[in-house]
Amino acid sequence: MPNCCQSEISDGSANAKGDRRFFRATVSPILLTVLCSTTTCAANAQESPKTTKFISRLISQSPAPPLTGVASSGNQISLNGRTLPGTWLQRPGKSGQVTTHLSDGAFRQLIGVNFLNSSNSAKQPIQWFSSVTKPLVLATRLLGAYRYLDITNFAQTSGWQIQANGNTLLISTPKTQITNIVQSQEPPEASTPLQQTRILVNLDRPTPWQIVQGSAIAKPQTPSSDPDTPTPKPTAPPNREWTITLDGIAEPVLIERYTPQPPAAPTLLPNLLKQLLPVTPTQPIPAAPEPLIQKVEVVKNQTIISLSVPFGLSPQVTTVANPNRLIINIRPDPLEERDITWAPGLNWRQHYVNLGTERFPVVWLEVNPRKFGLTLKPMWASPDGLAGTAPLIQTAQRYLAVAGINGGYFNRNNKLPLGAIRRDNQWLSGPILNRGAIAWNNSGQFYFSRLILEETLIAANDQRLPILFLNSGYIQSGIARYTSAWGATYTPLTDNEIILVVQKDQIINQLPGGKVGETPIPIPQDGYLLALRANAASAASQLPIGTTVSISSTTVPTDFSRYPHIIGAGPLLVQNRQIVLDAKGEKFSNAFIAEKAIRSGICTTATGTLMITATHNRVGGYGPNLAEHAQLMQQMGCVDALNLDGGSSTSLYLGGQLLDRSPSTAARVHNGIGIFLQPRK
Numbered sequence: 224m225p226n227c228c229q230s231e232i233s234d235g236s237a238n239a240k241g242d243r244r245f246f247r248a249t250v251s252p253i254l255l256t257v258l259c260s261t262t263t264c265a266a267n268a269q270e271s272p273k274t275t276k277f278i279s280r281l282i283s284q285s286p287a288p289p290l291t292g293v294a295s296s297g298n299q300i301s302l303n304g305r306t307l308p309g310t311w312l313q314r315p316g317k318s319g320q321v322t323t324h325l326s327d328g329a330f331r332q333l334i335g336v337n338f339l340n341s342s343n344s345a346k347q348p349i350q351w352f353s354s355v356t357k358p359l360v361l362a363t364r365l366l367g368a369y370r371y372l373d374i375t376n377f378a379q380t381s382g383w384q385i386q387a388n389g390n391t392l393l394i395s396t397p398k399t400q401i402t403n404i405v406q407s408q409e410p411p412e413a414s415t416p417l418q419q420t421r422i423l424v425n426l427d428r429p430t431p432w433q434i435v436q437g438s439a440i441a442k443p444q445t446p447s448s449d450p451d452t453p454t455p456k457p458t459a460p461p462n463r464e465w466t467i468t469l470d471g472i473a474e475p476v477l478i479e480r481y482t483p484q485p486p487a488a489p490t491l492l493p494n495l496l497k498q499l500l501p502v503t504p505t506q507p508i509p510a511a512p513e514p515l516i517q518k519v520e521v522v523k524n525q526t527i528i529s530l531s532v533p534f535g536l537s538p539q540v541t542t543v544a545n546p547n548r549l550i551i552n553i554r555p556d557p558l559e560e561r562d563i564t565w566a567p568g569l570n571w572r573q574h575y576v577n578l579g580t581e582r583f584p585v586v587w588l589e590v591n592p593r594k595f596g597l598t599l600k601p602m603w604a605s606p607d608g609l610a611g612t613a614p615l616i617q618t619a620q621r622y623l624a625v626a627g628i629n630g631g632y633f634n635r636n637n638k639l640p641l642g643a644i645r646r647d648n649q650w651l652s653g654p655i656l657n658r659g660a661i662a663w664n665n666s667g668q669f670y671f672s673r674l675i676l677e678e679t680l681i682a683a684n685d686q687r688l689p690i691l692f693l694n695s696g697y698i699q700s701g702i703a704r705y706t707s708a709w710g711a712t713y714t715p716l717t718d719n720e721i722i723l724v725v726q727k728d729q730i731i732n733q734l735p736g737g738k739v740g741e742t743p744i745p746i747p748q749d750g751y752l753l754a755l756r757a758n759a760a761s762a763a764s765q766l767p768i769g770t771t772v773s774i775s776s777t778t779v780p781t782d783f784s785r786y787p788h789i790i791g792a793g794p795l796l797v798q799n800r801q802i803v804l805d806a807k808g809e810k811f812s813n814a815f816i817a818e819k820a821i822r823s824g825i826c827t828t829a830t831g832t833l834m835i836t837a838t839h840n841r842v843g844g845y846g847p848n849l850a851e852h853a854q855l856m857q858q859m860g861c862v863d864a865l866n867l868d869g870g871s872s873t874s875l876y877l878g879g880q881l882l883d884r885s886p887s888t889a890a891r892v893h894n895g896i897g898i899f900l901q902p903r904k
Contacts, residue, residue, distance in 0.1 A: 293366075294321060297390035302333055302431065303470055303524065309333055310369050310879060311392045323378060323385050323392070324364065324371035328880030335432040337541065337559070344564045347372055352429035352542045365566055365900065368623045370878050381429060399430035399471030401526050404481070406516060420515055424528070424549035430470045432549060434540055436885040437464030440513075440531055460534035462513055466527055467540070467551065473519055473526040481519040481528075515553065535843055556842045558584040566900060568594025569626065571877060575842070576855055583847060583855060586875055586883040587836040588626055588898070592667030596901040599663060599833070601630065601646045601790050603894040604638075608710025609652060609694055612638045612891035615874035616881060624897030626877045628835040629823055631792040632868050633893035637716075639696025640893055643674055643791030650676070651708045653693030656810040659795030659865050661825055662786035669827050670786055671863035673795055673809065675779040678704065680753070682772050688762055690753070690774070700757035704774075705746055712743035713752050721763045726750035730770045733763055790867075790896055796853040797826065797864035804853045811849075819845035822852045822869040825896065826861035834861065835896065837875040837883035868892065 296312035309329030316322040327347065330336050339348040339358050344365075348358040362373040378385055384395040403425040439461040517529040532538065532553060539557035541550045556575065563571045568591035575582045590597060602622045605611030612633065619627045631642035643654035645662075653676045654660060660674040678690035680702065691701035694709045698716050705713040715722070720736030726747040734744060736754065746752055755763055766772070778784045794806040806816045824836040838855060840846045847855060849866060856864035867873075871890035875883040 295387045297387070297392060299391040300325075300329065300333060301388075301391050301393045303395055305523070306391065307333055309392075310371075312366070312371060313387055313392075316375070322373055322375045324373050325392075326369040326879050327363070327372050328369070328878050330372055330374065332880065333431060333433065335434075335540070335542070338561070338563060340562045342562075342564050344566050344569075347563070349377075350542070352544045352547050354544070368620065368625050368878070368900070370565060396431060396470055397428055399469070400427045401425070401469060401471045401473040401477065402427060404473070404477050404516070404519060404528065420553040422516065422528075422530075422551040422553075424467075424469070424551070426469075426471060426547040426549065429542070429544070429547055432467065432469045432540075432542075434465065434467050434538060436537075436887055437466060438887075440464050462531045462533050464517075465530040465532050465538055467530070467538070467549070468528075469526045469549065470524070471526055472521055472524060478519050478521065481516050483518055535840075556582065556584070558586075565877065566625070568592075568597050569898070569900075571882065573882070576838075576859060578847075578851060578854055578858065581844075581851075582842040583838050583851075584840075584842075585836055585838045585855065585859070587834050587859075588628075588875065588877060588882075590626075590833040590835070590898055591831075592663075592669075592833055593831065598665055598899045598901065599788065600624075600897050600899060601644050601651070601788055601894060602627065602897040603640075603644065603651070604892070609640055609644075609708065610638050610710060612893050614886065614889060615876050615892055615895050616879070616886060618892075618895060619876045619897060620879070622897050623899070624876070625900045626835075626898040627895050628825065628837070628876065629868055629872045629874045629892045630790045630894040630896050634696045635890075637696060638893065641695070641697050642793075643676070643789050644894055645787070645789035648787040649708065650693055650706075653678075653695055654791045655692070655695060655697045656793075658791055658793030658809045660783070660789055660791035660793070661865050662783050662789045664786050664788070667831060668786075669833065669863070670782055671795060671798060671827075671865055672780055672783070673793075674783055674789070674791055677777050677779060679775045680772055681775060682766060682770050686765060688759075688765075698756075701759050702762070703754045703756065705752045705754065707746050707748050707751075709746060712745050713754070714741070714743045715739055715754065717756050719760070721755040721760045723753040723755065723763065723766060724750070725753060725772060728771055728773060730766055730768055730772060733766075733768060790894070792865060792867045794849060794866055795864075796824070796849075796866050797857050797861050800857070800862050802853045802857055804849060806849050816849055819848050819851075820870045821846045821873045822849075823867035823873040823875075824852065824856050824864055825867060826856050826859075826864035828860045829862055834859070835875065835898075837873050839873075839883065 294313045294315055298308065298310045300307050300309040300311060310326040311329070312324050313321045314324065331338065335351065337350040339350055339355065341348055345363055346360050347363050348360045350358050353359060359377060361377065364371050382397045386393045401424060405423045407421050440463065441461060513531045515530055517531050520527050530538065536553050536555055537557040539552045539554050539559065542548065543550060558573060558575060561571065561573045565571045570589040572589060573586040576585050592599065602618055602624065603609065604613035604618050606621070615627060615629050631640065631644065633640050640652040641655060642652065642658060643660050644651040654674040657673050657675050660672065662670040676693060678693060680688045680690055688702060690704050691699065692703040694705055695703065715736035716739060718739050722734040722736050722744055723730050724732040724734065724747065727749055736742065744752060783789060794804055794809045794811060796802065796804055821840065822838045824838070826834050828834065838847055838852065852866055871888065872892045873883065874881055874889045874892065881889060
């Protein structure tokens, strides 16, 4: 499935000219979805239907750290013969028996289990073809960056066969027959005064199922019969493809019932009528709605139900027993509200938040940074430097983060950072444009404000020259500095730069940069490069080879310098409980300010809790603009709040899964904020 936002630049400044209209056409409301636990597929993954192929593309094969008290573990699951991603482990139990544990992301993703509310992080109630009032409760265990569920009894009751084979856990579930698929119209509910469509899938026994959000469905345009009349452009956003895959075989009559019919032969009647009848203004005849169920097919013992869902609606999937059914409700408000204590000091919450008459679905994590073992650190995509992007799932797993959210802006074309990143007192990338930032330390203290980094190059005779940018993809006239954090080399970002090589506080070389992107220049480990651009190139004559130089550095406000970790994004939304939004002052474009899009945010509350939030499309419309985002954060109890990169970048990660969206709709991002759980000693 192609990532349709690769050319977008994830920033609102004039330096980043991506088209944010993308979000309006392609991002659906928040959803109940198949969530993915990793990022690249296994080398020996078997060929499988589209759901399996999608999941497999998001697998990471980076090995997990050694786990104590574990008989065997791995990160692949063979479900009924199809190799899929998923971390698992087996532990010695009582009387020599072995207990089997799946990471909760893999359990939800592959089996279709619904997690119910829980205030006890050691136990997770679930619903899967069972009663919500009397749910099955599974024991949990935190190990490494994952939370594992003990599925031993669940698997036995369900008739599964489980066996470990090296890195792979083999799971075989009983053969299942799909006996009927029925579509009906449901009367409106009090909370949603709209008629809803429901699909019932009848089964002879419970079986694993998955749901995946696909691409927008392009509607074929019928050209006008009049050569002088242009073909009208569609006024409504396109439908979106969804696929629901079940481990079971549909009866042949169902496949025939939902087999697409060939289009009817064109008729001459409309043109004849046009010639015979007088020309009068008429209202255009609305096109017939696309059928919801596009196709039902059986591929490799799986039944795939393909849906075409109108914009503003999404499937909400539940299961019931007696009879065993999959219930698919097509709703404008598909979010299932949830409050789960996932780990001590780490809560997963998702609710609708009202703003006037609008209802916004918000998914967030509440973190108590003073709880033992919970820390936050910036993280970025490339292990070799600052150039690069990756799915947040992949970055979080590479850092072994338990949870995380996407961070600051970046240029999608050259994959370079456009804002502040500081980790463990080391600047990775400097701030730009006096934009909002968050700083913190390992004691759970946070600081929000707009940030400037003032660096000055000091040469002989107290000559002082301002350094405007540090390891930044934001390109302007002046002096920019590049350290080894940038990577092994620096390749000029503009034509005709003059490069000064500084090693051990001395200029050891001057080099012509030449044409943009052509000549990589090594960055010394014990020094840095200075790129003199445009008018600043004349300063080279004042800095001959052999000149001793030093750098003074300070932040504005100075309070930022007291914190070892910083992520810059913007705009700043809330300070001291008051909305302080000034997007124009932070040099965001008018289009970015007005855009209604999915938003990521980070804030602190009056109790010192940190919240990382993902706000998606309002019921019946698009996501919040910046002013609405500030109001939502304030309403949720934020004392200080910062807007992070949003739209297709918004990704909220927990224990191997995205909580807020299908990974197929999440773009690759440059950096993020990771939450880490240190093991007890």
